[in-house]
Amino acid sequence: MKYKARVSILAASACTLFAVPASAQFAKAEDAIKYRQSALFVMGQHFGRLGAMAQGKVPFDAKAAQENADVVAAMAKLPWAGFGPGSEKGAPNKAKEDIWLEPEKFKEHADKLVAESAKLAAATKTGTLEGMKSAFGATANTCKSCHDAYRNK
Amino acid sequence: MKYKARVSILAASACTLFAVPASAQFAKAEDAIKYRQSALFVMGQHFGRLGAMAQGKVPFDAKAAQENADVVAAMAKLPWAGFGPGSEKGAPNKAKEDIWLEPEKFKEHADKLVAESAKLAAATKTGTLEGMKSAFGATANTCKSCHDAYRNK
Numbered sequence: 001m002k003y004k005a006r007v008s009i010l011a012a013s014a015c016t017l018f019a020v021p022a023s024a025q026f027a028k029a030e031d032a033i034k035y036r037q038s039a040l041f042v043m044g045q046h047f048g049r050l051g052a053m054a055q056g057k058v059p060f061d062a063k064a065a066q067e068n069a070d071v072v073a074a075m076a077k078l079p080w081a082g083f084g085p086g087s088e089k090g091a092p093n094k095a096k097e098d099i100w101l102e103p104e105k106f107k108e109h110a111d112k113l114v115a116e117s118a119k120l121a122a123a124t125k126t127g128t129l130e131g132m133k134s135a136f137g138a139t140a141n142t143c144k145s146c147h148d149a150y151r152n153k
Numbered sequence: 154m155k156y157k158a159r160v161s162i163l164a165a166s167a168c169t170l171f172a173v174p175a176s177a178q179f180a181k182a183e184d185a186i187k188y189r190q191s192a193l194f195v196m197g198q199h200f201g202r203l204g205a206m207a208q209g210k211v212p213f214d215a216k217a218a219q220e221n222a223d224v225v226a227a228m229a230k231l232p233w234a235g236f237g238p239g240s241e242k243g244a245p246n247k248a249k250e251d252i253w254l255e256p257e258k259f260k261e262h263a264d265k266l267v268a269e270s271a272k273l274a275a276a277t278k279t280g281t282l283e284g285m286k287s288a289f290g291a292t293a294n295t296c297k298s299c300h301d302a303y304r305n306k
Contacts, residue, residue, distance in 0.1 A: 026198070035198050038191035042231065045179070045188050074227050078195065 026082070029090025036082025037093065043075035047139070050120070053129065054136045060129040066121070069132075072139075073114075073121040080110045094152040109146035116142050179235070182243025189235025190246065196228035200292070203273070206282065207289045215280040222285075225292070226267075226274040233263045247305040262299035269295050
């Protein structure tokens with residue numbers, strides 16, 4: 001059960017965990033929401049192209065794999081700034097309230113994606129489909145586990 | 154005046170100019186539109202933070218400037234894949250039809266943004282506000298001139 005007292009303490013924690021320079025804050029909650037949705041969508045499009053190769057739906061293209069994986073790794077760092085305190089609402093979104101109730105756990109998921117997507121980008125440098133597949137799977141698992149915990153249907 | 158014959162020739166040109174691997178194509182026009190809008194929005198948010206520093210609205214922070222400029226330079230390469238043939242419609246958007254009627258000119262604007270945002274990222278490595286300001290202005294000009302030509306109000 002979640003208690004309102006915990007909310008304010010955890011909001012303070014969220015301020016620390018997602019600490020960004022004042023210049024990084026969004027003008028309004030709607031912008032933060034749109035930002036995180038945009039970053040996640042761009043990342044998802046590029047990740048999907050790697051998935052299509054991993055699943056043999058399109059031919060493996062080593063150069064394209066490296067380019068797409070580099071974009072995924074770069075984008076993976078961005079969405080989290082859009083989940084700061086005050087961005088729980090302001091526009092339609094699928095983020096569960098738990099993000100703001102247990103921000104340290106949410107951050108663990110974010111950090112795991114950043115780490116695994118970096119490994120995926122490195123794996124694509126080997127230039128082989130096999131080399132990419134397991135890193136792709138590990139990254140996909142971080143997406144799934146975060147979505148299972150923190151994204152509404 | 155635009156002629157339908159020119160449209161089909163130029164659509165063929167657009168295929169060449171925006172040639173991407175089959176694995177990079179979008180499942181549907183709606184995704185291409187959402188992709189380019191998302192990439193442009195993320196880029197704009199980071200660019201806006203540099204603008205706030207350039208205009209003295211927030212204190213200059215050399216590290217934040219470098220981080221934001223790096224994101225701008227990376228994002229600057231992405232939106233164009235979302236303007237391929239067939240993405241003229243499919244979701245509400247502000248792109249003028251001219252993009253698909255004169256794709257070579259549109260590409261010049263895109264290339265200019267990529268070039269100027271790379272210079273901006275380099276300029277932020279000097280660590281000074283003055284060093285950043287003129288590169289910021291040059292980049293902002295590329296945004297403006299492309300929007301003036303190709304974005305509806």
